């Protein structure tokens with residue numbers, strides 16, 4: 001479904017993705033790991049066709065994705081329906097007067113049929129049916145996150161790109177979200193720097209290093225169990241501990 005070849009990207013003179021290569025098959029669930037600023041969100045934006053690489057290629061369903069290709073209205077319509085991105089901050093996604101309008105927005109833009117039925121179905125599935133007539137701005141962070149999720153899932157996409165989707169969720173809602181994700185029959189790429197959550201979000205991990213290259217691509221548990229790789233990705237740190245009278249230093253992984 002996805003093929004990335006020798007891809008690099010810079011914001012002006014700052015390179016944030018260097019020579020990236022990977023392929024993702026249909027229905028795979030992949031976790032994109034890396035410290036702050038390693039380039040995870042940038043990569044998701046490229047996969048969603050919002051920004052374009054300086055070098056290298058991105059193929060989605062065997063089509064080379066370029067700015068020019070997305071100017072073709074019919075192609076863009078199909079691409080935008082099947083390839084969706086949940087932004088890190090729900091506040092940057094919501095802008096409609098009601099939750100109903102928020103969820104219906106994409107379907108209306110893409111002139112889809114059966115809008116009312118689809119909006120109600122996904123609102124119910126995400127537990128936000130009672131908020132349909134409310135302003136999304138009045139909701140809590142987690143509720144807003146669910147509205148944003150409904151607004152992309154209603155398109156029945158083939159690829160779901162999720163940028164830190166559990167950042168606003170409490171432990172119970174995070175548990176609900178993980179179960180919900182595992183039941184979705186869709187290709188999903190999720191970013192996180194939460195190491196204990198990562199194996200719940202997918203079996204395969206792609207890890208970006210501080211120097212913006214891919215330093216690991218494979219089984220997520222094998223990555224998390226490998227202290228040398230964790231150190232290389234700067235996903236562990238050391239600090240002192242006191243056990244009774246004994247003070248010593250060791251490596252830690254932390255969930256941020």
Ligand SMILES: Nc1ncnc2c1ncn2[C@@H]1O[C@H](COP(=O)(O)OP(=O)(O)OP(=O)(O)O)[C@@H](O)[C@H]1O
Nearest residue numbers: 011014016034035036037038039040041042043193
């Ligand atoms: N629009 C922009 N203009 C200039 N620099 C940017 C822009 N967006 C991101 N950057 C920079 O690019 C680098 C990569 O950012 P990105 O958001 O992709 O990282 P990330 O791995 O998702 O980080 P985080 O875990 O903090 O969300 C960072 O140094 C960031 O400051």
